[in-house]
Every structure is written in C-alpha cells, then in structure tokens.
Amino acid sequence: MESRGTVGRVDRKILVVEDLKTHFKLPAGMVKAVDGVSFDLKQGQTLGVVGESGSGKTVLSRTIMRLTLGNNVHTSGRVSFEDRDILSLSNKEMQKIWGLEMAMVFQDPMTSLNPVVKIGRQVTEHVRKHLNVSKSEAKATALQLLKGVRIPEAEARFNAYPHQLSGGMRQRVSIAIALACGPKILFADEPTTALDVTVQHQILNLLNLQQQERHMAMILVTHDLGVVAGRTNDIAVMYAGKIVEKAPTWMLFSRVQHPYTEALLRSIPRTNQKNHTRLSAIAGRPPDLINPPQGCKFSPRCPYAQDKCREEEPTLQAAQSDEHQFACWYPVGTPENKEAFEKNLAAQLPQTLAFAEGKVVDESVIDNAVALSGGGS
Amino acid sequence: MAGTGKAHLRDRAETLVRVEDLVMEFPAPGGKKVHAVSGISLDVAEGETLGIVGESGCGKSTTAKAMIQLPPPTSGSVEFDGTDITKLSPEELRQMRTDLQIIFQDPISSLNPRRKVGEVVAEPLRVWGPSDKNEQRVKVDTMLDAVGIDPDVARDKRAHEFSGGQCQRISIARALVLEPRVIICDEPVSALDVSVQAQILNLLEDLKAKYNLTLVFIAHDLAVVKNISDRVAVMYLGKLCEVSESNELYANPAHPYTSLLLGSSPEPDPLATINLEVVEEADLPSPINPPSGCRFRTRCPRATELCERVEPQIQKVTDNHYVACHFPLVEVEDLDETAVSALPQHEGK
Numbered sequence: 259m260e261s262r263g264t265v266g267r268v269d270r271k272i273l274v275v276e277d278l279k280t281h282f283k284l285p286a287g288m289v290k291a292v293d294g295v296s297f298d299l300k301q302g303q304t305l306g307v308v309g310e311s312g313s314g315k316t317v318l319s320r321t322i323m324r325l326t327l328g329n330n331v332h333t334s335g336r337v338s339f340e341d342r343d344i345l346s347l348s349n350k351e352m353q354k355i356w357g358l359e360m361a362m363v364f365q366d367p368m369t370s371l372n373p374v375v376k377i378g379r380q381v382t383e384h385v386r387k388h389l390n391v392s393k394s395e396a397k398a399t400a401l402q403l404l405k406g407v408r409i410p411e412a413e414a415r416f417n418a419y420p421h422q423l424s425g426g427m428r429q430r431v432s433i434a435i436a437l438a439c440g441p442k443i444l445f446a447d448e449p450t451t452a453l454d455v456t457v458q459h460q461i462l463n464l465l466n467l468q469q470q471e472r473h474m475a476m477i478l479v480t481h482d483l484g485v486v487a488g489r490t491n492d493i494a495v496m497y498a499g500k501i502v503e504k505a506p507t508w509m510l511f512s513r514v515q516h517p518y519t520e521a522l523l524r525s526i527p528r529t530n531q532k533n534h535t536r537l538s539a540i541a542g543r544p545p546d547l548i549n550p551p552q553g554c555k556f557s558p559r560c561p562y563a564q565d566k567c568r569e570e571e572p573t574l575q576a577a578q579s580d581e582h583q584f585a586c587w588y589p590v591g592t593p594e595n596k597e598a599f600e601k602n603l604a605a606q607l608p609q610t611l612a613f614a615e616g617k618v619v620d621e622s623v624i625d626n627a628v629a630l631s632g633g634g635s
Numbered sequence: 636m637a638g639t640g641k642a643h644l645r646d647r648a649e650t651l652v653r654v655e656d657l658v659m660e661f662p663a664p665g666g667k668k669v670h671a672v673s674g675i676s677l678d679v680a681e682g683e684t685l686g687i688v689g690e691s692g693c694g695k696s697t698t699a700k701a702m703i704q705l706p707p708p709t710s711g712s713v714e715f716d717g718t719d720i721t722k723l724s725p726e727e728l729r730q731m732r733t734d735l736q737i738i739f740q741d742p743i744s745s746l747n748p749r750r751k752v753g754e755v756v757a758e759p760l761r762v763w764g765p766s767d768k769n770e771q772r773v774k775v776d777t778m779l780d781a782v783g784i785d786p787d788v789a790r791d792k793r794a795h796e797f798s799g800g801q802c803q804r805i806s807i808a809r810a811l812v813l814e815p816r817v818i819i820c821d822e823p824v825s826a827l828d829v830s831v832q833a834q835i836l837n838l839l840e841d842l843k844a845k846y847n848l849t850l851v852f853i854a855h856d857l858a859v860v861k862n863i864s865d866r867v868a869v870m871y872l873g874k875l876c877e878v879s880e881s882n883e884l885y886a887n888p889a890h891p892y893t894s895l896l897l898g899s900s901p902e903p904d905p906l907a908t909i910n911l912e913v914v915e916e917a918d919l920p921s922p923i924n925p926p927s928g929c930r931f932r933t934r935c936p937r938a939t940e941l942c943e944r945v946e947p948q949i950q951k952v953t954d955n956h957y958v959a960c961h962f963p964l965v966e967v968e969d970l971d972e973t974a975v976s977a978l979p980q981h982e983g984k
C-alpha cells in the first residue's frame with residue numbers, strides 16, 4: 259500500500275495545514291476543540307485520522323473544508339489547498355471549491371441526500387450544477403457514477419427514493435455525489451460507523467478503489483484503528499484537539515511511540531487472541547476541553563506519567579525518521595519509559611494498574627486526582 | 636415450520652438455560668408477518684458465557700428478550716433451571732425474574748437520567764427485595780462498589796452527571812442488585828469508546844467470577860464477542876448458522892456466513908490481509924419474506940439448488956462445534972446425505 263500508485267510520479271502536496279486552531283466560545287469558557295494541528299497531504303495519498311469521541315476529528319475536517327461550525331467559533335492558523343489560503347476565501351469563492359475540488363462523505367448519508375427526491379435525479383442535478391453539461395449528458399454521467407459505486411441494477415434504482423435503499427446503498431449514493439465532479443480531496447467522516455461489518459468492508463473497499471483510480475487524496479476519519487489499518491498511507495492520532503502521533507501506517511503500528519496510541523492498540527480485543535485474554539484498559543476519560551489538565555493532556559490517564567508530564571506540555575518531535583512524529587516526554591520503548599512505568603507500578607498508580615493488569619478503575623478516581631493536582635477545574 | 640435442529644444442545648443436567656424452537660413473529664403491514672426469530676434452540680451452562688453475533692436485524696435482541704419473556708415468544712420453550720418459564724403464571728414468572736436480568740446498549744436512556752443513582756440501583760429491590768431500607772442501602776452500596784463506583788460519591792448524583800462508561804457500570808450494578816444467576820447483556824459496549832469498552836469487558840469478567848454468573852452476551856463486534864465468550868452462536872435472519880466453542884469457531888469457521896463475517900471484520904493490524912476485491916453489496920433478504928431452504932443462500936457463494944429447496948439441519952463438526960449448512964467449509968463428522976435429501980421439502984415462499 260505504501261508506494262502503490264506513486265511509482266515514477268512525484269506527488270505534490272495538495273493540502274498543508276499549519277497550527278490550525280478551532281475554538282468555541284461558550285459561557286463556561288473556550289472549548290479548544292482543535293488546538294494547534296499541523297500536517298500535510300500529498301496528491302493520491304490517504305491519511306487516517308483516529309481518536310476517541312470528542313477528540314476533534316469532525317471539527318478538524320469541517321474547519322479545513324470551511325463547513326459551518328456555528329457563530330461562536332474562532333479559527334486561526336493556515337490551511338493551504340492547492341496554494342490557496344482557504345481560511346481567507348469568501349463563501350462565494352468556496353462555492354467553486356465545494357463539490358468540485360473538495361468533497362465530504364458523512365456518517366449519516368442522509369446528511370447529503372434529499373429524502374423526497376429520487377436518487378437518480380439527485381445525482382443528475384448535482385452533476386448539472388457543477389459541470390457545464392446538457393441534461394442528457396448529466397443523466398448519463400449520473401448513471402455511470404451509480405454504477406461506479408456498484409449500485410446493483412443502477413438503471414432500475416435510478417428512480418428509487420433514499421428510504422427504499424439499505425443504509426449501505428444510501429452511503430453509496432452519497433459517495434457517488436461526492437465523487438461526481440472528480441474532487442482532488444475527499445473527506446470521509448466515519449463513513450461506515452453506522453453499517454454492518456460486511457457492508458462496512460465493501461464500502462471501505464469502494465472508497466479505496468475510487469481513491470486509487472482517481473489518484474485522489476483522502477482523509478478517512480474514524481474511531482476504529484481497524485478501519486484504517488490496511489487502508490491508509492499515514493495515520494494521525496488525535497487526543498483532546500491535538501495530533502499526538504503521526505506516522506506512516508505500518509510504522510505507527512510497529513514502532514508506536516506515544517502512550518495513548520499504545521494504550522488504544524492494547525485495549526482493542528482481537529480475533530487472533532484467545533478468549534478471555536485480559537485487556538489493557540485506559541483508565542479515566544477524555545479531558546474537559548474548557549479546562550484541560552496542565553502539561554500533557556493525557557497525563558491523568560497515562561500509565562507512564564511523571565511530574566514533568568503534569569507540568570510541561572510536550573510538542574510534536576520526530577522519532578528516528580522525520581515522517582514519524584510524536585508528542586511525549588517518555589516515549590514507548592525507551593529506557594526512560596520503562597523506568598517511569600516501574601516507578602508508577604511501584605506507587606500503584608491506578609491508571610498504571612489498569613493498563614498493566616486490566617484492573618478496573620473508576621473514572622472518578624482519576625478525575626479526583628486531576629482536581630487535587632490542580633489541573634482541570 | 637422447519638427448525639434448524641437441536642443436535643448442538645447438551646444434556647439438561649449440564650445446562651442452566653435451555654431454549655428450544657424459539658419462534659418470534661411480529662405483525663407487519665398488509666397482514667404479513669416479520670419472521671424475526673424462526674426456530675432457534677440454544678443452551679447455556681452454569682457459569683458459562685454464551686456470545687451471540689450477527690448483523691443488524693438478525694434477531695439477537697428479540698431472542699434475548701424472549702429468554703426473559705419480555706415479551707413471551709410466539710412459540711417455543713425457555714427452560715431455566717429445569718422450569719419452562721413460558722408456562723408460568725404471571726406471579727410465578729415475577730418470582731423467577733430476580734434470577735434473570737438484562738442490560739441494554741444505551742445505558743443513559745435505560746437509566747432515567749433524572750433519578751438519583753442510589754434510587755436507580757435500588758429500583759429492583761423495591762419490587763423484589765427486602766423491605767428494610769437499611770438492608771436495601773447496604774445492597775446498593777455493595778453493588779456500586781463491585782462495579783468500581785464509589786457509593787458515597789455517586790449515591791445522590793443523577794445519572795446524567797456520569798459518562799457513558801459510568802452509566803453502563805451503574806446499569807450493571809442495578810442488574811446485579813437482586814443477585815441474579817443469569818445476566819443477558821444486549822450490546823453493552825457497542826455505544827462506548829474503545830478505551831472504555833475494555834474496562835467494561837474486564838469488569839464483566841471479574842463480576843462473573845465473583846458472583847458465579849452465567850452470561851449471554853450479544854454484540855456485532857466479532858473480536859469483542861470472542862474475548863468474553865466460552866461459546867458463540869452465529870445468527871442470520873432469524874436462524875442459527877453455527878454454534879461452537881469460541882476459539883474453535885474463529886480458527887475453523889464452518890459456515891460460509893461465519894467466514895464472511897470474519898473476513899469483513901476490521902483488524903487493527905496493517906499486515907492483516909484485506910480482501911480488497913469485495914465491493915459489491917448483495918440485496919439483503921427481508922424477514923417478512925425470507926428465502927426458502929437456507930436463508931443465507933441469496934448471499935452464499937456455495938449455494939446450490941439443494942440449499943434453495945431444503946433447509947439445512949444443525950450437525951456436528953466436532954464435539955463442541957455445530958453447523959447448519961449443506962456444504963460446510965470444514966469436514967463434518969457424520970454428514971448423512973441420505974438423511975438430508977429425505978427431509979420434507981420446505982414450504983417455500
């Protein structure tokens with residue numbers, strides 16, 4: 259997967275994101291939903307964005323695409339798409355980019371479908387709106403697109419309403435619409451989370467296939483590391499609005515550096531483990547984004563956390579190679595990490611016991627510890 | 636109604652729960668019927684965890700609810716500790732309920748967010764438990780403590796003040812408070828983040844050992860089901876496909892549907908081979924008008940005319956592994972072709 263489709267071709271960076279921040283102003287304070295994210299993406303490449311609920315994945319994609327986020331939003335940083343400064347464009351200028359150059363597939367296909375219009379007509383109208391073609395050409399293109407996303411008996415289904423289709427078929431239609439104008443980048447935000455495993459598998463394959471055929475860039479957002487494992491070039495792991503680790507996919511899995519990534523990987527049960535295998539657990543819960551803990555935001559839950567972690571926030575730095583970055587003072591696999599672990603184990607730190615032995619620890623224990631140490635509120 | 640057989644059922648002396656020929660039909664518009672569950676037989680040994688997997692709509696929840704008579708099934712029997720609970724009077728059933736508890740996927744909506752946690756957990760005690768308030772309180776505190784929640788902190792708070800994972804623990808405490816022998820868990824971790832899921836799975840394992848519980852665990856995530864189960868039943872469109880000891884099932888799936896599920900399951904391993912060829916989606920059959928013969932035949936790569944005509948019966952693969960398929964993926968011990976072809980023809984569609 260690593261170099262497939264890129265041999266002999268020098269791919270340009272089509273998206274550069276620098277120190278992007280998206281904060282929401284609420285009466286209780288600022289919600290730092292995205293808090294200083296930087297990455298870039300080359301043409302034809304797929305980036306997986308992984309993280310727990312509330313880590314900022316959706317807000318990040320919507321900010322980059324300039325989709326509405328409400329009027330209490332404050333955005334800063336830079337998003338450069340094909341050398342255009344996206345954050346400074348007017349809505350009118352964005353109209354020429356949406357659907358044509360940037361497209362989005364949502365978790366719920368009904369977000370982009372009209373329930374009372376036949377699917378064939380929805381795709382046809384989308385094609386006509388964006389491409390300068392005749393009605394009959396648009397209709398032919400629409401049919402091609404529906405066949406392209408493997409809708410069985412596309413001709414017959416052309417006149418079906420969305421509710422007459424299964425969830426998987428509806429998602430296919432929304433993918434057809436997203437792909438209609440040949441976008442350069444596709445954002446897919448949990449596109450298969452609501453679907454059964456067999457249908458999920460087909461839809462992910464479909465997205466992969468289209469992405470490769472079109473040499474399109476793709477950002478695949480998911481909470482499931484299994485979904486991105488064999489299907490992306492790179493993975494960015496988000497925690498509390500920040501990227502905490504980013505690496506080529508195979509490297510992330512085999513040379514994990516960040517304790518949060520490690521904990522995520524170890525907490526997932528796998529079909530190749532024997533039954534009743536004790537799972538490593540991540541104690542506590544994701545932080546309050548208005549009053550996040552001081553220092554490293556993962557420190558209240560991290561099995562390796564030391565005083566330094568609670569005082570000073572680590573920033574992204576390169577591991578052995580520049581393409582692998584992580585933000586941690588005691589990265590996994592280092593002697594310092596081992597030492598920190600033994601120290602915490604000896605001190606019977608609840609999150610360390612949860613991780614090491616799968617000990618069941620209540621969230622409030624961790625919450626209280628944060629409150630006592632002065633982090634949070 | 637042709638059932639899928641009972642070859643996999645164990646001796647009554649070995650099991651605590653025994654479901655036979657369970658059928659659940661719901662009325663559908665136009666005088667039609669939803670064949671939600673069509674002749675399922677299952678048993679669970681004391682102290683065992685039975686996992687049930689299958690896609691959305693295959694009848695997992697319907698089976699689970701019928702096991703506790705909520706609502707009672709259209710037909711079939713559910714034996715608990717030797718008593719057929721489908722034949723009990725309402726009063727007798729009420730007594731029996733204390734032994735059979737259920738927890739659901741969405742803890743927040745099943746908890747009543749405005750009530751105090753102490754009251755929520757005590758709720759079953761008011762109907763079934765001791766009338767003494769102090770005794771009730773001791774029980775509630777013990778159970779909250781057992782699920783890793785500090786009773787002094789939680790007692791007077793309301794459910795909505797807790798996270799999803801904590802709410803699921805509270806609902807487990809509520810299910811435990813009557814000291815049941817069986818807990819049916821209907822997708823208890825499906826709505827939770829992976830980081831929280833592991834805690835709940837570990838907790839259920841601990842509680843099972845501590846209180847000698849028997850569990851029925853429903854989920855659509857194959858890895859989760861394998862982790863917690865001793866034995867796994869695979870369901871498809873109201874029927875049983877395969878029942879097996881769980882490690883054996885995942886190592887040697889015998890039913891084409893089990894194999895399809897395993898091949899689709901996303902593994903968090905970049906070296907796992909993904910079959911990228913599968914892009915098409917089959918039209919899924921409806922439980923209102925299920926296919927004749929084997930219900931999986933419209934999606935099965937091995938289907939033949941026999942599968943259309945004759946419903947496969949459950950047969951033994953090995954001692955702890957049973958499959959309902961005419962052409963299983965592994966060698967079957969005593970496949971009797973003459974018996975298969977001698978079966979009465981299915982009534983068809």
Ligand SMILES: Nc1ncnc2c1ncn2[C@@H]1O[C@H](COP(=O)(O)OP(=O)(O)OP(=O)(O)O)[C@@H](O)[C@H]1O
Pocket residue numbers: 282284289291309310311312313314315316317318327328481547
């Ligand atoms: N309009 C808003 N006002 C205030 N806070 C918001 C708003 N939109 C999002 N947030 C907050 O921003 C944070 C990030 O949300 P986001 O939806 O990006 O998470 P996510 O990673 O996509 O989670 P999920 O996996 O649940 O989809 C959350 O804490 C959320 O509550």
Ligand SMILES: Nc1ncnc2c1ncn2[C@@H]1O[C@H](COP(=O)(O)OP(=O)(O)OP(=O)(O)O)[C@@H](O)[C@H]1O
Pocket residue numbers: 661662669670671689690691692693694695696697698855922
């Ligand atoms: N009260 C009801 N009335 C009519 N049909 C019903 C009723 N309850 C369930 N069904 C139907 O019975 C079938 C089985 O439903 P059930 O909820 O048991 O499936 P499930 O396997 O639990 O699915 P999921 O994974 O989505 O929870 C479905 O087709 C469903 O629509």
Ligand code: SF4
Pocket residue numbers: 516517518554555556557558560561562563564567572585586587588589
């Ligand atoms: S910086 Fe410290 S607390 Fe944060 S992830 Fe690394 S070891 Fe854990």
Ligand code: SF4
Pocket residue numbers: 890891892929930931932933935936937938939942947959960961962963
């Ligand atoms: S009985 Fe036939 S259709 Fe059914 S699973 Fe077996 S081979 Fe496939």
Ligand SMILES: [Mg+2]
Pocket residue numbers: 315316317447
């Ligand atoms: Mg989201």
Ligand SMILES: [Mg+2]
Pocket residue numbers: 695696697821
């Ligand atoms: Mg269900």
